Structures are given as C-alpha cells and as structure tokens.
Amino acid sequence: MKINTSRWARSVALIALAASVAACGLPRSGPTKREIFAGSVQRQGDAFIVSVNERVTRATAFTPALGFGPGFVNAGVVGSDTIRPGDTLGLTIYENVDDGLLANEGLNSTLLEEVQVDGDGFIFVPYAGRIRAAGNSPEAIRRIITDKLDAQTPDPQVQVRRLAGDGATVSVAGGVGAQGVFPIERPTRTLSSMLARAGGIAIPTEVAQITVIRGGQRGKVWFEDLYENPSYDIALRGGDRILVEQDNRSFTALGATGTQNRVDFEDRTISAIEGIARVGGLNPNLADPTGVFVFRNEPAEIANQVLARSDLIGPQRMVYVLDLTEPTGMFEARDFLIRDGDTVFVTEAPYAQWSKTLSALTGTVGTASSISNIASN
Template identity: 30%
Template sequence: MSAFEGALEMARRSRRPFSIALLALALAGCTTLGAPGPSTGAVKRAADQNYAAGSIKLVDLDDQVVERVSAFGVSRRFSEVFGDAAPMGTIIGRGDVVDIAIWEAPPAVLFGVTSVDARLAANPLVAQSASIPQQMVGDDGRVSIPFVGTVVVAGRSTAEVEREIVRRLTGKAHGPQAVVRLVQNEARNVTVIGEVANNRRVPLSSRGERLLDVLAAAGGSKQPVGKTTVQVSRGSTAAVMPLETVIRDSSQNIRLRPDDVVTVLFQPYSFIALGAVTQNAEVPFEGSGLTLAQALGRIGGLRDDRADVKGVFIFRMEDPSALDPAVAATARKTLDGKIPVIYRLNLSNASSFFVAQNFAIRDDDILYVSNAPGVDLQKFLSTLSNLAFSTIAIGNALN
C-alpha cells in the first residue's frame, strides 16, 4: 500500500485532525517542485568546470567587457579582415580570350600583308600589320604568335605582354609595335549566390569592382536591406557583415579579388531565451544586430513574479580575442579554439541598463534568467497550502 493510500485509510478510521495532517504530509512527500533551469548560484558554480574540453568562464558584464567585445566585432569587419587595395589592372588568366595585333613601321620587312586598303599597301609610308586570330589562353598559360613563338601571358598584364612581344620582334621587324586586348574574361570572376536576383559569376574588370558593384551586377538583394547580411569568402578566410553597414560605411565596400565568393543571407541570426522570462523561444533578429536590452524587450522582459534580477546570463562560445588576455590565458579552449563563456548581468544596479544597451547579442547566444531565491519557497508554500485545503476538504467529506 502506498503512503497516500495508508494515510487515506487512517483518515477514514480516525477522522481526527492528526490523520488529516498525516495525509497532507503524505501528499507533500509525493510532490516535487519543478524549476526552469539552474539557480543563480548553480550557474556561478559552473565557472572553471569543463565543457567540450574547454573550461567555462564566468564574466561579469561591465563597460570594459563590453568595450573588448565591441572591439573584437570591429576587427571582424571586411576592411580589417580583407583590407582594400588599388585595382590590379587587366591581368590575363587561363581560359581568357585575347586579341593580339602587331604593327611594323614602313618599309615593312617582316609583315608584308596589310589590314588596310590594298591600294595603300604599296605606300612605303603606311605601316603594315599582321592579322592574328583571337586565341584562348591554354592550360599552360601560353599563346602562340607568328615570328615570336609561344609567350607566357597568364598572370601578366596586357602591357607586360605587349613589351614582351616587342622585345622578341626587335631585330626581326622594322619598328615593331604590339597591342594586346582582353576580349573575354574567364579567369577573373566573383561568384555571387544567395538572396540575390541572379546567382551568377560576375567578371572583374581592370578598374576593380567593389562589393556593392558586384551585388548590383547580380540584381541586388531580394530581401529588405535591414534584414540582409553579406558573407565574403576568400580562400579559407570568411567574414560576415550586415548589408546596411556596408552601404552606410564606404570603407567596408571593399574591392573584390578573383575567385571570391559573396553569399547574401536573409535574417540568418537568432538567439534562444530561457528561464524566468515572459516568452521562452528562439528569436530571429536582423543582420544589423541586436543589443541585450533589445533582446530582453523582444521577449517581453523578465517575469516580475519569478526572475532574479541578479541572474541574467548569456551563454556563448566566445573567441579568445574578445576576452581579457588574463582570462583567455587561463582558459582551456575547445577543439575549435573557442572558450565557453557565461556573461552575467546584475540588473539590480541601474548602470547595468547602459551595459545592456551596448552589449551585442550574437547568433546562437542563449539568454537565460534564473529564478529568484524566494520563488522555490513560495512554490513550496503554495503547494503545501493547496494540499492542506484539499486534505481538509477530504476530512470534511469523511465526517
């Protein structure tokens, strides 16, 4: 027989207050109090524990911490990661199609065929030219030119190739001149994919297209600018920025390089809100970013009846560069080089609201608010009170 059944049987037999109290205790023993997550103290005790081979660090949010985290965000901007440079000019690549024209001053010695009117061909004052068909640069990076031979053109500018041709013809032709023109660009392209009107490869010209030029060539973003982010990948390096910031800050409108990949994303960020908040949910936010204060506002703020104002936490896998060097030096990193960090904000201090206004929420952050210390006691007393009234009602029914 269970404790509840035994107490109920005793209450039937004795019908005395003692038996009723015993029934209440039995029911209380069968009841457990739930919780939305760890208490403030439990989160604090997580400091220096291990997670994914890294050691968890608890960091109290203040203006200095916010400044370091903000500085790390600035270091991940396009201008800092990729920099900017002068246009590379017309560089010939493998697969490009080039047009080469060679001219010889009169009297022509090497090139006796003219591309001008035949009636002028006999005129010793008219320069003669060689008609060379357009050529595609081979896999070896070379093209073949009559009386010159094979010439390496890949990786060189048109001016460099012109000088090479003239150098080789000197002594063979009379006053040779060469004009090299890039007809079809197949080697210098940027790939644009994602939320754009046309996913395509955009050729780069000698003037050096910038990021916004390439996006415009692909038809622009299909989504609102304020909710769009742009990722630039160059080799093994990638960086992400809001499109709105690139438009507003001209220094982020960097010149692109061949083989860069530009990916346009629509509202790819979100954070998760848990604990003593009005709304537990995964909350998406715009590419332009979100502060902690805005994040709290979007989930309806803290629960007045439950929340511990000293227990607002942000769980994040943080880059070591965003932390105090002294903290980063004593932390063990995860396999991907991150440090598990719990940022703590004490909202009982009025100045913390300014910190919340400046601390940026990142993608995949977990915002957790613990219960106030008195909530568990309040829940226990409420449960005990409900059980007492239920027991009295049962006792009255037995009389």
C-alpha cells in the same frame, strides 16, 4: 467519539499530504539563484560568478572583428584591357594588296573570330606565328602582329578586340539577386560593383557578411562597411569566390522570460536589455529581476581582465549577474553586450515558488477533502 476520531484522521491525512507536497520537486523553469551561486568557484564549483558593473562591461565589450588583410587591400585594380589565359579575341587583318597572304580572292581583309588564348597565354596567327597574348593589352598585341606581318605583306593593318573574358571571372553565391559566374569588366572591377552586377544583396543589409576567397586567402567584411570604409571595396582577381551570407550568431534565452527560445542576432551588437526584450521581457508573474544571469565560455585573456588575474589559461566558464533593481542596473544591462553562444537565464522569484507550493497544497487539500467526503458517504 467517532466524530473526534474522524477529525483526527483527516488532520493526519492533511499533514501527510502537505509533507509529501513539500518533499516533491515542484515544476520550475530552471535553477534558483541560490543554486547558481552554489556552483561558483568560490564554493568549489567550476564557474566564476561576476556581478556586472562598468569595469566588467568595458572588459567584455568584444565584437567580432571583420576585415580584409593586406593581401586583399593592397591589390591594385586589374586593367580591363589586360588579356589573360582563357580570354577570347577577335582579329581583323587588312592587307594593302588585292592578293594578300590571308584574304580570300577579291577581298583585302581577313576576319579571325574567337581566337582563344591558350593556358600558356599564347595565340596563333597564320604567317605571324605563336604570339604571347596574356599580360598584354589588345593594343600591344596589335603592334606585335603588325610587326610580324609587315615583312610579308605591305603595310598590314590589324584590329584586336577582346570578345570574352573567360579567364578573368568571379563566382558570386549566397544572398544576392542573381548567383552566377561573372566576368571582370571595366564596370565590375571592385567588390561593390560586382555585387551590384549580381543583383545586389537579397538579405537584410545590417546583418549581411561578404566573404571573399582567393586561393588560400579568405577575408570577411560586413556589407555596410564597404561604404563606410572605402579600403574594404577591394579590387577583384580572376578566380575569386564571393559568398554573401547572413550573420549566423545567436543566443539562447531561458527561465522566467516571455518566451524561451534561440534568438538570432538582428544587429551587429545586442545588449542584455535588448536580448531580454526580444523574448518578451521578464515574466511579471515569475521573474526575479535581481537574478538575470548570462552564461558564457570566456577566452582566457578576457577572463583574466575581468577577474584582475593573469594565471588563467584556456576558456573559462563565466556567469555574469545583472540586478535590474539596482540604481544603475538598467544602465548596466543596456551596456553589457551579449555574444554568440551566450545563454541568458532569468531566475524565478521566491514568491513564485511559494505560490506554486500554496497552489499545490490547496489542490491537494481539495482532493483529499473530496475523497474523505466520498468515503464518509
């Protein structure tokens, strides 16, 4: 009788333990496929859940458009000889007499070094007065000075040299070989040549972006487009600021993947299948290949196109579903593009949860049996 009572008590204990395990939430990497679908708009949720097909892939194939506006593209190349405020000139004046206006005794030439063009664009030359230099070439300034002095000394000869271009410089910062301020000179009048002057690109070229700030204007291009599209190799202007930086787009991978992490874009575009591969693929012991989800806040114009509607306003919460077991599932995942800020989530297979439950029950039963044995002793 005592033996039967003991067995009955053990059975009751096991049933109670099983019930408690079933009632407890087992560890998991995120929501189940059923729970995600329960949050759809069709079920009074706040997200549109859409199965990915060829039409959806085309509608969502959006990549950030980078380029320069007309104000940059239509700007002509600055003449390297054009003088600007802040430039420094060197003047040599020859006089055809022994006792000239400017030359010291016994000399027939005068050297005027480091004559700086003032903020209004003028320079001062003794006996020639205040002369407009900005906007003129050294040759034009030479003629002006010669004409001014010709009435005061016979047959003057003038040389004008541009010594430095402090008034026509650009700053280059970011991922280049040598950051700094560089003058616009004959070899460095365009964007690509100035980048070369700054030591070239010091970050991966496939994800390098070039931003040019000119006054209130701003333009950005991919570095590789400078060579694929010659119109983007714009002419520079004094005061331009050039910033070289790496593409900062990223997405997050969660759930039953090899690793769960924030992943930076390493190419201009990345597909869903590439994104999964970069985090180690699907976890073979956990993943449900029918439940690969991409969470995204979609602009209204794209959301309307995907859902064949026209009434949506503002960003919409969208959940795109990829089923890798479908005949075309791998193709759809290969063509569907991941965008900046996306969350890629892979659900666990129902078997994984069942396996966890069995494991928990087996461990619990083993623990209960040990306790029972100890108690019986």
